[in-house]
Amino acid sequence: MPERLAEMLLDLWTPLIILWITLPPCIYMAPMNQSQVLMSGSPLELNSLGEEQRILNRSKRGWVWNQMFVLEEFSGPEPILVGRLHTDLDPGSKKIKYILSGDGAGTIFQINDVTGDIHAIKRLDREEKAEYTLTAQAVDWETSKPLEPPSEFIIKVQDINDNAPEFLNGPYHATVPEMSILGTSVTNVTATDADDPVYGNSAKLVYSILEGQPYFSIEPETAIIKTALPNMDREAKEEYLVVIQAKDMGGHSGGLSGTTTLTVTLTDVNDNPPKFAQSLYHFSVPEDVVLGTAIGRVKANDQDIGENAQSSYDIIDGDGTALFEITSDAQAQDGIIRLRKPLDFETKKSYTLKVEAANIHIDPRFSGRGPFKDTATVKIVVEDADEPPVFSSPTYLLEVHENAALNSVIGQVTARDPDITSSPIRFSIDRHTDLERQFNINADDGKITLATPLDRELSVWHNITIIATEIRNHSQISRVPVAIKVLDVNDNAPEFASEYEAFLCENGKPGQVIQTVSAMDKDDPKNGHYFLYSLLPEMVNNPNFTIKKNEDNSLSILAKHNGFNRQKQEVYLLPIIISDSGNPPLSSTSTLTIRVCGCSNDGVVQSCNVEAYVLPIGLSMGALIAILACIILLFVIVVLFVTLRRHKNEPLIIKDDEDVRENIIRYDDEGGGEEDTEAFDIATLQNPDGINGFLPHYRRGLLGGISQDAV
Incomplete structure (x- = not known):
């Protein structure tokens, strides 16, 4: 306590001592001005006007007055004296008046107009304003005329330790x-x-x-x-x-x-390794658990935080490394053990794994402390479950010939109950996959038989599903796909690939290829199709056409001579026998129609009785028939209309004055018996106008049949 009192007294007296040291100079300081000098009692002199004038002598000064000092925060019962203004013109007769103006004049600083003493009448704060600029002037007391120019000076506020340090940005x-x-x-x-x-x-x-x-x-x-x-x-x-x-x-x-x-x-820095909460973990899992299911979790705790606590988990040893895997959960920072492959209780009932947890981010500064990893043992017990039947194969592929007999065995599927307490199995066909019920299955032994005939040309593959069901637990079922391939047998004869129609130019050359044809067969032999072409036995020595087998399994028809005449014969029919290479081989006869046409010199067909060449506009046969039908219908309507009008105008009874002889047709030719009857249309006798039409005359020999030249 005495030391604290001494400090307080020192704080109080220090400003007073400083004030005592600084005040005397301030009191006797005078502005540096030629008219402001100290009074020295020197004699007076007359000026040029004859007036009496005092001779002023300068006295040597050791300092120059330009500022005053006043302590801040000073307070007392009386105003504090700052300093004193004095001019050398003042004889002490009280004829001079001192005037103060500027910053704080009259409010903060007050001057004694007689003595020139300046007092501070208010408490000053340097931190608020550090200095004040004021102006002093001496004037005549009576006339108020300036005795000298005004002089400017500064009052500085002197600092004291009145502010404590502050931390502006804290905490x-x-x-x-x-x-x-x-x-x-x-x-x-x-x-x-x-x-x-x-x-x-x-x-x-x-x-x-x-x-x-x-x-x-x-x-x-x-x-x-x-x-x-x-x-x-x-x-x-x-x-x-x-x-x-x-x-x-x-x-x-x-x-x-x-x-x-x-x-x-x-x-945090990574200065702590992970540590498993326990050294041994036990898990149990049913044998029928779905692949990818989480079996259990292990966790290694790390005292570090953030990425320094992140660990990766691995299975480093054990007899279940192929069946199980472990992944890291970044959120929970633990390891999740999952199933990779199916389990079988009947094969193996437990597994042992050795898992490791290791820090991902290693700080090299602390690597010398030892490995930043830890290990634990995991034992997994497999529990028995009622499993569905297991087929001997995941899929089955069966083959059957299309001519197989009904109820013949196509193939067989087998399945077993994998449980220790094995249950008998019954087989059935999922009829949604065999809507036409083409197959049957023996419920006891799984043999598949044929129920309806097969045709490879209609369907090559049949895909059905076989269901295996445990007799003791009908909810335990399994399904397996069975693909049945129908094998081909040679049961279809070859035939032309399309409806061929050949065109022969009248001016064609001997040996010219008239048409190239190809054959097709609905069967599908293993080694591909190979066709044999031939003419009918009675057509082998055909005088008009011959055939030639090509390497691409096609056939070319060639003309044997030139000089075909469509007026003589328009159409030729050429039967061709096509045989396949099956065992036994099958064959069929297809007829090629050959039309004789008029052609240009370069072999372009110009006219023949075929729609594609008669009409260059390219109308189809259907369109031509429709147009022809319309024309015939229109013609019939016109004929009926004219006939009706004529019958309406003709009388029913022949008038007597009409010459009946005009309706008699004379025929002077020698009679020909039945030939004349067949060659003459009796309707002409009833219709005299028909004599102007074209009546074709056919001889009996032409109507008797087609001559050998037709082919």
Whole structure:
């Protein structure tokens, strides 16, 4: 307590001592002006007007007056004397009046107009305003005329230590990695002091730590905070509170101080390995579990956080490495064991795995501490489950000839119950896959038989599904696809690939190819089709045409001579026998129609009784028939109309004056018996107009049949 009282007395008397030292110069200071000099009692002189004038002599000065000082925050019962103005023109007879103007004149500063003493009538604050500019002037008391020009001077407010340091940006937060070495920089803080940094030590700050030792230290002048202990462990303590003090006056007694807080957080580094919560894990799983199902989870704890705690899991050993896998859950940071392949209780009832957890992000600074990994043992017990039947094959492929007999066995499927307590199996066909019921199956032994005839040319493949059901538990069923391929037999004869029609030019040359034809066969022999072509036995010596087999399995028809005449014969029919290479071979006869046409010199068909060449506009046969029918119908209508009009105008009874002889037809030719009757249309006798029409005359020999030249 005595020391604190001494500090308070020193703080009170220090400004007074400074004031006592600085006031005397201020009182006797005078502005540097030729008319403002000290009175020395020198004799007077007359001026040019004859007036009496005092001779003024300059006295040598040791200083020049231009500013005054006043302590801030000074208060007392009386106004504080700042300084005194005095002019050499003042003889002391009270004839001179002092006037003050400028900053704070009359409100803050007051002057005694007789003595020139300047007082501060208010308490001043340097931090609010550091200096004031004022103007002083001496005038005649009676006339108020200036005795000298006005003089400007400055009053400076002298600083005292009245402001404590402040941390404007506090409280502070900083981070530093755990396990840092001694002296690692954490952060720096800055305090400000409103006092004058130039005058004295009022703004000279010194920093210290009040709380936070022995973990941190601070540089007294720069306020840089560093670690004071090495290898601080975040897992032991993560956050520290540091109290920092800034004291002015260079840290000496009597100075003012301010404090702030700094929260230091240790950031994590990977300095801890993962550790399994237990060394042995037990899991059980049914044998019929779906692939990919999670069987269990293992977890390795890591005292680190964030990415430093991330671990990857692997199965490194055991008898179930092929059946199980482990994946890492990034969110939960544990390992998930999943099933990769099907389990079979009857084959193996338990498995043992060795799993490992290892840090993903390794800090090389701590790698020497040992491996950042850990291992654990996992035992998996397989539980028995009622499993569905198992077919001997995942799919079946059967073959049957298309001429197979009904109820013949096509093939067989087999299945078994994999459980220890095996159940008998019954087989059936899923009729949704055999809507026409072409196949049957024996429910006991799985033999598939043919129920309806097969035709490869209608369907080559038949895909059905066989169902196997446990007799003891009908809910346990399995399905298997069965593909049945129908094999070909030679049951179709070859024939022309299309409706061929050949055209022969009248001016064609001998040996000219009239048409090339090809054959097709609905059967599908293994080695492909090979056709044999021939003419009918009675047509082998055909005088008009011959055939030639081509390498591409086609046939060319050639003309034997030239000089065909369509007037003599328009159409030739050429029967061709086509045989396949089956066992036994099949054959059929197809007839090629050959039409004789008129052609140009370069062999282009110009006219023949065929729609494609008679009409160059390219009308089809159907269109031609329709047009022809319309023309005939129109013609019939016209004929009927004319006939009706004529019958309407003719009388029913022949008039007597008409010459009946005009209706008699004379025929003077020698009679020919029955030939005349067949060659003459009796209707002509009834219709005299028909004599102008064209009546074709056919001889009996032409009507008797087609001559050998027709082919």
